[in-house]
Amino acid sequence: MSVRELVVLGTASQVPTRHRNHNGYLLRWDGQGILFDPGEGTQRQMLRAGVAAHDIDRICVTHFHGDHSLGLAGVIQRINLDQVPHPVTAHYPASGQHFFERLRYATAYRETVRLAEAPVAADGPLAVTDAYALDACLLSHPVESYGYRLTEPDGRRILPERLAAHGIEGPDVGRLQREGVLGGVTLDDVSEVRRGQRFAFVMDTRLCDGVHALADGADMLVIESTFLDEDVRLATDHGHLTAGQAAAVARDAGVRHLVLTHFSQRYSDPAEFERQARAAGFDGELSIAQDLMRVPVPKR
Numbered sequence: 001m002s003v004r005e006l007v008v009l010g011t012a013s014q015v016p017t018r019h020r021n022h023n024g025y026l027l028r029w030d031g032q033g034i035l036f037d038p039g040e041g042t043q044r045q046m047l048r049a050g051v052a053a054h055d056i057d058r059i060c061v062t063h064f065h066g067d068h069s070l071g072l073a074g075v076i077q078r079i080n081l082d083q084v085p086h087p088v089t090a091h092y093p094a095s096g097q098h099f100f101e102r103l104r105y106a107t108a109y110r111e112t113v114r115l116a117e118a119p120v121a122a123d124g125p126l127a128v129t130d131a132y133a134l135d136a137c138l139l140s141h142p143v144e145s146y147g148y149r150l151t152e153p154d155g156r157r158i159l160p161e162r163l164a165a166h167g168i169e170g171p172d173v174g175r176l177q178r179e180g181v182l183g184g185v186t187l188d189d190v191s192e193v194r195r196g197q198r199f200a201f202v203m204d205t206r207l208c209d210g211v212h213a214l215a216d217g218a219d220m221l222v223i224e225s226t227f228l229d230e231d232v233r234l235a236t237d238h239g240h241l242t243a244g245q246a247a248a249v250a251r252d253a254g255v256r257h258l259v260l261t262h263f264s265q266r267y268s269d270p271a272e273f274e275r276q277a278r279a280a281g282f283d284g285e286l287s288i289a290q291d292l293m294r295v296p297v298p299k300r
Contacts, residue, residue, distance in 0.1 A: 002030040004197065004297040006222060006259065009038075009045035011289045013226045013240075013262045014067050021045050021291050022067045023262065025222060026055065027199060029150065029297075030131045034058045035075065036148070036201050036222075042071030043078050049292050053082040058127075058134075061092035062203040063145035064099040073106040080112045087114045091126055091136070093144045094119035120146050123210070132196075137213050139205035141239040147203065147214045152196030162190040197300055203262060206239050207249070215253035219298045222289075223249070224262035229276050247277035250284065256298045258282055261289035 009024030016022050022039025026046075033055040035042075046052070056079060061069050069092075079088055092100050097119055104115070118126060120136045127134045132150045139145040158177070163169065166185045168176060176182040176190065200218040202211055204226075215221050225247075226240040235242050241249075243260060250258040260273050267273075270288050277286055287295050 003028050004030065006220065006295040006297070007049050007051055008259075008261070008289050008291060008293045008295070009042055009049055009051070011261045011263060011291055012039075012067065013224070013264050014065075015265050016041065016067075017265050019291065020263065020265075022071065023203070024071060025201070025261075026051050027150070027201075028055070029199075032057045032129075032131060034060060034134075034150070036060045037062055037068040037203060038071035038075045039067045040070040043074040045291065046075075046078075053078045054084050056084070056088055057086065059088065059090045059092075060134075060148045060201070061090070061096075061100075062139070062147060062201070063093060063141060063143050064096035065143065065204065068203060069099065069103065072100070072103040076104055076115065077107070077109045079115070080109060083112045087116055089116040089118050089127070091118050091120055091134075091148070093146055094121040095144045137210035138208075139202065139210045140208040141204045141206070145204055145239075147205070147210055148201045149214045149218070150199040152198070154196050155194045156187065156191040157194040158191045166190060194300055197297055199297060204239055205241065206236055207241065207245055211241075211249055212253065215249050215255055218253060218255050219300070220257045220259065220295070221250050221253070221255045222259045222261060225260040225273055225277075226262050226264050228267060228272055243273040243276040244280040247280035247282040247286075251280060251282040255282075255284055257285040257287070257295070259287045259289055259295055 007026040010021030012020035023037040024042040025036040027034045136146040200214040202223040223246045225243040227235040227242045229242045229244040
């Protein structure tokens with residue numbers, strides 16, 4: 001059975017706290033795993049969350065600030081130590097190539113796994129697989145930062161009432177699905193388009209076109225909300241979002257499940273992020289991320 005869920009490994013911004021590790025997020029998607037922004041301590045958080053190095057097929061780094069990338073060294077070495085049997089691909093801003101190389105080769109170890117480097121230099125597609133297409137969009141932060149968007153190919157939903165109207169049943173249903181036509185009846189006659197699921201990952205950024213493009217129509221949007229609304233000036237100055245800004249983006253984009261994360265250590269009441277998100281008019285599913293929580297991607 002396919003599993004599509006977000007495993008939250010860390011939710012702090014800049015400074016970890018007693019209850020929040022530096023960033024880290026694993027998206028499980030039909031037997032594949034995409035690790036986003038492995039900050040310091042990610043390898044230990046993986047152990048606590050039941051995530052193995054074998055679960056990682058891609059690593060996506062939004063930018064090279066430490067709370068989003070210092071865990072790369074340990075994760076890459078763990079992938080090699082455990083001799084992960086499949087290739088792993090790493091995406092990250094091309095302008096940070098020197099940072100990636102320093103982290104990849106921070107200490108001596110034996111390389112046993114093929115790690116493909118696929119740096120991001122512009123908006124657009126990064127990879128296409130049978131299960132998803134992966135794209136990137138430039139964000140607005142003091143250092144170059146990209147957000148990521150995963151889109152499942154559209155499928156088709158069979159409509160039983162239309163099958164019955166055409167007298168198609170039993171093994172003939174499978175034949176029609178495989179061949180596209182049966183006795184003059186086409187697949188379009190008995191089905192409708194089922195839009196593929198969409199997942200967006202937006203970390204450190206001010207409001208910008210890239211934020212809105214990534215969020216548009218997402219079934220799940222994981223987005224930073226470093227500050228509360230009363231500190232909007234600080235957020236803008238440091239290249240971040242507030243809870244209200246993130247929720248307004250989700251509201252306008254038609255997001256189904258909003259996951260707020262990357263919280264400043266200055267705030268002690270996580271419930272305030274939820275209050276401000278609701279005050280901004282977002283009425284969909286809402287999660288205030290906590291370390292080690294699991295959030296299913298909404299089904300279509």
